[in-house]
Amino acid sequence: MNAIVKPETDVRVEDKLFQNRYQVDAGRPHIKVAPHDKPSASLLALTRVCPAKCYEQNDRGQVEITADGCMECGTCRVLCEASGEIEWNYPRGGYGVLFKFG
Ligand code: SF4
Numbered sequence: 001m002n003a004i005v006k007p008e009t010d011v012r013v014e015d016k017l018f019q020n021r022y023q024v025d026a027g028r029p030h031i032k033v034a035p036h037d038k039p040s041a042s043l044l045a046l047t048r049v050c051p052a053k054c055y056e057q058n059d060r061g062q063v064e065i066t067a068d069g070c071m072e073c074g075t076c077r078v079l080c081e082a083s084g085e086i087e088w089n090y091p092r093g094g095y096g097v098l099f100k101f102g
Contacts, residue, residue: 022069025095029067031076032087039063043085046076071097 031054036043043063046055052069055076065086077088090096 019100021098021100023095023098024068025091030089030091031065031067031070033063033065034085036062040085042079042083045079049075
């Protein structure tokens with residue numbers, strides 16, 4: 001007899017992401033924003049496109065990052081590493097995101 005498996009239709013993405021864990025490497029962020037007075041359009045876009053909401057504007061309009069919670073998707077790297085606006089590295093071994101597929 002075949003069992004019928006119902007798809008998980010009412011599971012939210014936020015609930016799935018909540019399963020992930022993050023090991024903070026205190027004082028050694030793996031992504032840094034280069035000093036700037038006014039952010040470029042690409043740098044400013046990071047405040048909207050980062051799925052972990054790691055980028056924010058401070059009260060002077062500059063873009064800052066808090067890399068805790070970064071999912072290493074690479075979106076910011078594609079947008080701003082080549083221009084030198086950010087420096088992007090993987091976290092050291094044992095640190096960073098730990099994906100859970102529960
Ligand atoms: S790699 Fe992805 S999740 Fe991490 S800071 Fe960049 S855009 Fe955000």
